[in-house]
Amino acid sequence: MIELLLVGFFGACIGSFSSMLLYRLPEMRTNKSLTLSSPRSYCPHCQSSLNLWMLLPIFSFLIQKGKCLYCSQRINSSYLINELVHISIILLIALNVGINCIGFIYYLIFTIFYILFFLDLKHLFLPIYLNVSLILIGLLINVVFNIFTSYQEALLGLVAGFGSLWFINALFKIIKSKDGIGGGDFILLGGLGSIFGISSLGPIILLGSSFSILIYTLSDRTKREEIPLGSGLILGAIFFYLIQNIFI
Ligand SMILES: [Zn+2]
Numbered sequence: 001m002i003e004l005l006l007v008g009f010f011g012a013c014i015g016s017f018s019s020m021l022l023y024r025l026p027e028m029r030t031n032k033s034l035t036l037s038s039p040r041s042y043c044p045h046c047q048s049s050l051n052l053w054m055l056l057p058i059f060s061f062l063i064q065k066g067k068c069l070y071c072s073q074r075i076n077s078s079y080l081i082n083e084l085v086h087i088s089i090i091l092l093i094a095l096n097v098g099i100n101c102i103g104f105i106y107y108l109i110f111t112i113f114y115i116l117f118f119l120d121l122k123h124l125f126l127p128i129y130l131n132v133s134l135i136l137i138g139l140l141i142n143v144v145f146n147i148f149t150s151y152q153e154a155l156l157g158l159v160a161g162f163g164s165l166w167f168i169n170a171l172f173k174i175i176k177s178k179d180g181i182g183g184g185d186f187i188l189l190g191g192l193g194s195i196f197g198i199s200s201l202g203p204i205i206l207l208g209s210s211f212s213i214l215i216y217t218l219s220d221r222t223k224r225e226e227i228p229l230g231s232g233l234i235l236g237a238i239f240f241y242l243i244q245n246i247f248i
Pocket residue numbers: 043044045046047048068069070071072073
C-alpha cells in the first residue's frame with residue numbers, strides 16, 4: 001500500500017512536470033529567455049512564483065479550492081486533469097505490469113506519448129528530441145528485453161515507419177510542390193515502428209488516420225486548417241496495443 005502511495009505521488013509529480021512542458025515547450029520556440037528551469041513556475045494571472053507544494057495541483061486544489069493563493073484567480077483545471085490522468089495511469093501500470101523496470105518503461109513511453117499528443121493537437125508541434133527518444137527507447141527495450149517485439153521487427157518497423165510517410169510526402173511534393181505531411185510525423189511513425197514492430201504499422205496507420213480525421217471533424221474549423229496526424233497516430237498506437245493485449 002505504501003508502495004502504491006509513493007508510485008501515485010511520483011505520477012502526480014510527473015503529471016505536474018508534463019503540464020509545465022506542455023506550456024513551456026511551444027513558448028520556448030519564440031521566447032528565447034524561457035527555459036525549462038527558469039523562471040520558476042508562476043501564476044499566469046499575477047506572475048507570483050509558486051511554492052514547492054503549490055506545484056502539485058492536487059494539493060493546491062484541495063487546500064486553495066482551485067484558486068491562486070496570491071490573487072484568488074481560478075487555476076486552469078487542465079493542470080489538475082493532467083495530474084489525475086498520470087496518477088491513474090501509473091497506478092494501472094503498477095497493478096498490471098508491476099513496480100519494476102518494465103513498468104517504468106511503460107510509464108515513460110506513456111508520458112512521452114501524452115506530451116506529444118497534446119503538443120501536436122494544440123500546436124502541430126512534435127519536438128525532434130521527444131520523437132528520437134521514442135526511437136531509442138523502442139530499439140533499446142526490444143533489443144535488450146524483447147518487451148513488445150523482436151529486435152528485427154523493431155529495426156524494420158523504424159525503417160518502414162519513417163520511410164512510408166517520407167515516401168508519401170515525396171510523392172505529394174512532386175504533385176503539389178509543397179509538403180503534405182510534417183517531418184515530425186515521419187520520425188514519430190519510425191518511433192512507433194521501433195516500439196511495436198513492423199507488423200503493427202498497418203493497423204496503427206489505419207487507426208491513426210481515422211482518429212486524425214475524427215479530431216479534425218470535431219475541431220473548430222476556423223482555428224484548425226491542418227490535420228494533427230501525430231496525435232491520431234499516438235491514439236492509434238495506444239488502441240492497437242490495447243486491442244492486441246486486452247481483447248485478443
Ligand atoms: Zn495569481
